[in-house]
Amino acid sequence: MKKPHMLVSTLLAVALFANATPLAKAQVYTVLHTFTGSPDGTNPSPLIRDAEGNLYGTAQAGGSDNNCVFGCGMVYKIDAAGNQTVLYDFAGGNNGAYPIAALARDESGNLYGTTQGNGSFNLSVIFRLTPEGQETSFNLPPSIGSLDSPVTVDAKGNLYGMEPYGGTPNCGWEFHDLGCGALFVMRPNVKFTIIHNFTGTDGMFPESGLVRDTKGNLYGAAVFGGIRSCRAVGNGRDNSPGCGTIFKVDVHGKYTVLHTFSNHEDGAGPLGLIIDSEDNLYGVATGGGNHEGNPYGYGTIFKLDTKTGVFSVVFTRPPNLLGSGAYFANLLARDSRGNLYGADQFGGANNTGCLFRIDTQGNYADLFDFQEQVAGFNEDGFFPMGIVLGSADDVYGSMMMGGFSGFGTVFHITP
Numbered sequence: 001m002k003k004p005h006m007l008v009s010t011l012l013a014v015a016l017f018a019n020a021t022p023l024a025k026a027q028v029y030t031v032l033h034t035f036t037g038s039p040d041g042t043n044p045s046p047l048i049r050d051a052e053g054n055l056y057g058t059a060q061a062g063g064s065d066n067n068c069v070f071g072c073g074m075v076y077k078i079d080a081a082g083n084q085t086v087l088y089d090f091a092g093g094n095n096g097a098y099p100i101a102a103l104a105r106d107e108s109g110n111l112y113g114t115t116q117g118n119g120s121f122n123l124s125v126i127f128r129l130t131p132e133g134q135e136t137s138f139n140l141p142p143s144i145g146s147l148d149s150p151v152t153v154d155a156k157g158n159l160y161g162m163e164p165y166g167g168t169p170n171c172g173w174e175f176h177d178l179g180c181g182a183l184f185v186m187r188p189n190v191k192f193t194i195i196h197n198f199t200g201t202d203g204m205f206p207e208s209g210l211v212r213d214t215k216g217n218l219y220g221a222a223v224f225g226g227i228r229s230c231r232a233v234g235n236g237r238d239n240s241p242g243c244g245t246i247f248k249v250d251v252h253g254k255y256t257v258l259h260t261f262s263n264h265e266d267g268a269g270p271l272g273l274i275i276d277s278e279d280n281l282y283g284v285a286t287g288g289g290n291h292e293g294n295p296y297g298y299g300t301i302f303k304l305d306t307k308t309g310v311f312s313v314v315f316t317r318p319p320n321l322l323g324s325g326a327y328f329a330n331l332l333a334r335d336s337r338g339n340l341y342g343a344d345q346f347g348g349a350n351n352t353g354c355l356f357r358i359d360t361q362g363n364y365a366d367l368f369d370f371q372e373q374v375a376g377f378n379e380d381g382f383f384p385m386g387i388v389l390g391s392a393d394d395v396y397g398s399m400m401m402g403g404f405s406g407f408g409t410v411f412h413i414t415p
Contacts, residue, residue: 027355027368028414031380032082032396035407039064039086041074042407044398046102046330046386050109053080055388055396055410056087058099058113062407063089072097072118075111075129078410087111088135092118095137096125101150101209102386104159112159114147126151126159126186141192144184150209152218157188160218162206166197173200173225173241180204180225183218183249196255200225203245203257208272208331210249213279213306218249219258221270221283226260232269232287232296243268243288246281246304246311259304259311263288266313267300272331279306282314282332282340289316301332301340301358314340315358321347333389341367343384343397352382352402355395355413368413371402378402381409390414 032055035042041059048056055078063074063086072090079085090097096115104112109131119125119139124147126138140147144163151161166182173180180198183206187193198204203222210220224232225242232243243261250256261268267285274282281304288297298317304310333341340358348354349369357365371380381399388396394414403409 029368029380030082030412030414031403031409032078032412033084033410034381034403034405035059035062035409036405037062037407038071039074039089040084041076041086042071043400044385044408044410045100047388047396047398047410048103048105049388049390049396050105053390054078056103056105056111057398057410058101058103059408060098060100065089065091067092068097068118073099073115075099075103075113082412084410087133088129090115094119094125094139095135096127100148104151104153106153106157107155112151112153114149114151114161116148117146126161138186138190143194144182144192149207151186152210152212154212154216159186160184160195160210160212161186162210162220164205164207166194167199168197171197171199171204173204173228181206181222183210183220183255195249195253198222198225200228200242202226202255203247204242211273211275211281213275214277216251217306219247219273219275219281219306220249221246221272223269223271226257227262230261230263230268232261232263244270244285246270246273246283248306258306258309261285261288263297265289265300265316266311267302268297269299270302274332274334276334276338280304281306282334284330284332284342289313290318292319294319301342315362315364321364330384330386333387333395335389335393341387341389341395343387345383350382352378353384355384355387355397370399373402376401376406377404379404381411 042062043060045058062071072092075088097118098116111129151159165178167179169177171180183195204225205223210218226245230243243263246259248256267288269286285300289300301315338360350372352370355368373382381402383400385398399409
């Protein structure tokens with residue numbers, strides 16, 4: 001574990017927009033683990049955290065298996081003391097390779113995840129890893145292609161997921177023989193069922209996984225689709241048709257669009273959702289909102305009350321607030337007081353991203369600016385992949401790149 005250091009963070013554009021908060025107090029940044037390639041992996045994905053304070057994640061490549069050119073990736077655990085343990089190394093082939101999405105964990109401690117490809121027909125696999133380290137790979141049918149979103153598991157062992165380019169090829173909005181996306185469920189008997197095929201008007205390119213409410217209904221976001229004349233930017237696809245939707249799949253399998261983004265005040269290009277104990281949804285839109293000098297807008301943070309259907313904007317990014325992180329892994333986190341936390345991949349004082357907080361009044365604070373990088377290296381890491389909250393206003397996260405080896409880090413920020 002790297003020796004911690006302190007940084008007094010700055011509030012971007014404190015004099016330029018009204019809803020700014022005072023400067024945040026000093027934060028302590030500690031590197032829990034620096035990835036080296038072998039045997040511990042490279043380029044970590046987003047983390048999850050259990051009740052005992054253990055962190056779990058995947059590394060997209062590296063590891064000790066040599067069946068893949070750069071290593072097939074692995075699953076790891078970091079305990080509360082900061083010690084890393086490799087739980088599983090992928091071997092490629094039907095076993096899968098290159099996990100990029102966050103893990104899911106059930107009440108028994110089993111971990112579930114997806115790999116991008118290298119299964120049957122070089123497609124993705126869904127995997128389960130028991131607490132004892134036994135791994136089982138489930139090869140997907142050819143109708144489901146490469147997966148880069150996490151799965152959601154319910155109490156009965158059903159796994160729900162999304163495939164961004166699944167569904168009917170050339171669905172009317174997408175080209176190059178790709179579909180508009182699909183939602184699926186894998187039953188405990190390993191039977192796959194398509195829940196919904198997107199058609200464009202109801203959304204296109206679903207990403208970042210599904211969340212469940214207290215009744216078992218599922219919610220998610222499609223980055224594009226909706227209003228065909230609307231144009232959004234995301235995932236390197238400029239001028240993409242439609243500005244995105246938020247949708248619901250109820251316990252009976254009925255699909256409903258809850259909100260269609262317009263690229264106006266509401267935003268455009270939703271990255272994904274989190275849900276609170278009252279079944280309110282929160283998310284980041286990469287565009288829309290303020291359009292001063294930018295036809296695509298600078299983005300918003302939004303809320304949707306699933307009980308009333310009311311959509312509202314929590315925060316609108318101003319033009320002078322540089323940064324943002326249009327990366328689908330980088331979702332929000334919410335504390336018990338209702339404050340929202342996020343991590344921009346770019347921007348901040350060093351253009352390597354920052355940790356920010358939006359309080360319950362919509363005030364923005366830059367809590368920590370990530371360290372400058374030179375030629376792909378630094379001590380702390382850069383380009384955050386996502387964050388999870390601890391129990392005392394502290395934050396854990398993973399950095400896709402940087403560190404001494406350039407392969408990423410896992411960090412802890414305490415007030």
